[in-house]
Amino acid sequence: MALRHAVLAALLEGELSGYQLAKAFDAGVANFWHARPQQLYAELKRLESQGLVTGREIVQHNRPNKRLFTVSPAGVEELRSFTRSASGPSAVRDDLLVKVQACDHVETGALLEELGERAELARTKVELFESLLAAMRGERSEEEHLARAERVGPYLTCLRGRAFEQGNQQWCERVMGVLRARQEGRGDG
């Protein structure tokens, strides 16, 4: 049960509704985990029933009411014991890597297209992370911010997200280059 801790960690940043949380986890701002809305609503319910988060109802007139959640002291304690426990193995799963692994046995047309899209997406995410980082550090330099700011967790995970997406972009472009060159090469040989 690891989503539970991801949700707690996300809520440390401030009160959020299930919907807001879902956007962060689904759209991929959550560079440290990923989950669908339904899963989050279910998890929030469970966390609340266990007293790890507390929800308060916000009555709205124009929109449906919503519930904002905060991490309770028991929730923070749960995160502490999670941090002390050993980490499960990290998992990466990506269809594109599977496709590239098999690229010598299939036509590369569709693959090249997807690589292009993925590179583009990665570039967009790098920019997003860049601006998030800039907003977090404000006037300060990165070094100063990381030395003096009260909270640095989100900044640090954001750094990982940026590096990951930069790596993604570079790799996609490299693979595209190789596959294109080989396509042309076949014409000559």
Place this chain on the structure above:
Amino acid sequence: MALRHAVLAALLEGELSGYQLAKAFDAGVANFWHARPQQLYAELKRLESQGLVTGREIVQHNRPNKRLFTVSPAGVEELRSFTRSASGPSAVRDDLLVKVQACDHVETGALLEELGERAELARTKVELFESLLAAMRGERSEEEHLARAERVGPYLTCLRGRAFEQGNQQWCERVMGVLRARQEGRGDG
């Protein structure tokens, strides 16, 4: 059902037994997917029943008999249509990132230890990928290999694996540096 394609892609490299496949997927040589042995045995059975792989029994005298699997023409066709279809979203999930996200609210002792272990593990993996790459390209330079070799898929995914682990290592070390500096800083302030 995506593991199915990861298995097919892995088997393109040559005949493997369930056990050999399991080592690749479990120990993490399979930089493009991850799976437990039980899952692989089950998947191989299903793939065989659908005619996408063919197994042949190897009778051994010193050890238990084993079955070696090859991708059938139907299996290659399955990979082709998989490549033409849209990729599902890529997922990263890592307990360490969750812990770092929450690091401002917990004691960092255990976290620093895990970051150190992870950095070490990443370094080992980088070296492993490095030697796999060297073995694949042999005498040739990377450029030459990628331009002329018959198969480049495994080389390309290996490049991604190496870059990923390098990023991992650098990030872990960066985070350790920041957290240590802040620990000391607290003593002064």
Place this chain on the structure above:
DNA sequence: TGCGACATGTAACACGTTACATGATTGA
């Protein structure tokens, strides 16, 4: 008049993990 954002869920199903089961050989 229809679409997208807001807001929250249930139910069925697919997928992945953990625990358990078996049994021979090789090396410390």
Place this chain on the structure above:
DNA sequence: TCAATCATGTAACGTGTTACATGTCGCA
């Protein structure tokens, strides 16, 4: 003799995904 490696699975359980359900508001 103890552990590790080879070699293959079953069963129960937990987690994640897909499809479905509901209803308002604001904009084009």
